[in-house]
Amino acid sequence: MSTLFVDTVNEKTSGNGVIIPGHVLQVLQYQKTDLFSTSSTSFVDVTNFELSITPASSSSKILINCCLLAHHDANLQDEFRFQRKIGSGSFGNFGSVPSSRVMFTSGYYGSNTSASANLIFLDSPATTSQLTYRLQARTRHSQTLVIGDDWNSEDAGINVLVLMEVGG
Numbered sequence: 001m002s003t004l005f006v007d008t009v010n011e012k013t014s015g016n017g018v019i020i021p022g023h024v025l026q027v028l029q030y031q032k033t034d035l036f037s038t039s040s041t042s043f044v045d046v047t048n049f050e051l052s053i054t055p056a057s058s059s060s061k062i063l064i065n066c067c068l069l070a071h072h073d074a075n076l077q078d079e080f081r082f083q084r085k086i087g088s089g090s091f092g093n094f095g096s097v098p099s100s101r102v103m104f105t106s107g108y109y110g111s112n113t114s115a116s117a118n119l120i121f122l123d124s125p126a127t128t129s130q131l132t133y134r135l136q137a138r139t140r141h142s143q144t145l146v147i148g149d150d151w152n153s154e155d156a157g158i159n160v161l162v163l164m165e166v167g168g
Contacts, residue, residue: 019056019057019167019168020167021059021167021168022166022167023166024164024165024166024167025055025056025060025165025166025167026053026056026164026165027162027163027164027165028051028052028053028162028164029051029160029161029162029163030049030051030161031158031159031160032048032147032148032158032159033148033158033159034047034048034148035146035147035149036048036049036137036146036147036148037144037145037146037147038137038138038139038144038145039139039142039143039144040138040139041138041139041140041141041142042138043079043081043137043138044136044137044138045134045135045136046134046135046136049134049135049159049161050132050133050134050135050161051132051133051161052130052131052132052133053130053133053163053165054128054129054130054131055125055127055128055165056128056167057167057168058126058127058128059167059168060125060165060168061122061123061125061165061166062122062123062124062125062131062133062163062165063120063121063122063123063162063163063164063165063166064082064120064121064122064123064161064162064163065119065120065160065161065162065163065164066082066118066119066120066135066159066160066161066162067116067117067118067159067160068080068116068117068118068147068148068159069116069147069149069159070117070145070146070147070148070149071145071146071149077139077140077141078117078138078139078140078145079137079138079139079140080117080119080136080137081093081135082094082119082121082133082134082136083133083134083136084123084125084131084132085131085132085134086127086129086130086131087129087130091132091134094123094125095121095123122166124168133161135161147159
């Protein structure tokens with residue numbers, strides 16, 4: 001068995017980069033600080049909550065990490081999903097998630113309660129075109145869901161979306 005010791009690794013052809021499978025190649029973060037509310041039982045876009053990333057390799061995977069703070073006024077179950085757009089195409093569902101399924105849920109029980117909803121999902125887009133991910137939400141009981149606010153209508157925190165490219 002041989003061991004290779006190096007101090008630096010340079011790309012052979014300028015602009016191609018060095019991709020090491022399993023290593024993080026880039027990290028992007030978006031923070032949503034404005035409020036969003038809906039009482040729709042159909043999925044709607046959460047305004048101002050999308051982020052784009054351009055993979056360096058078609059074998060890369062994109063790790064999506066999202067954390068939301070939300071509240072409602074009574075017993076409620078919220079459902080969330082991400083949609084993906086490749087290049088200038090249209091937004092659509094991806095992975096093994098059919099259009100009718102949710103990617104994650106958050107339940108609240110009792111009145112004037114707040115809770116966080118979290119999602120971690122590993123996408124395999126197989127492209128080097130720009131990818132844009134957007135969040136959609138719906139309620140299950142036609143009551144109002146408010147993202148980015150606690151039950152006192154005070155700014156309670158920042159909602160975060162992080163995209164990480166992992167070399168494939």
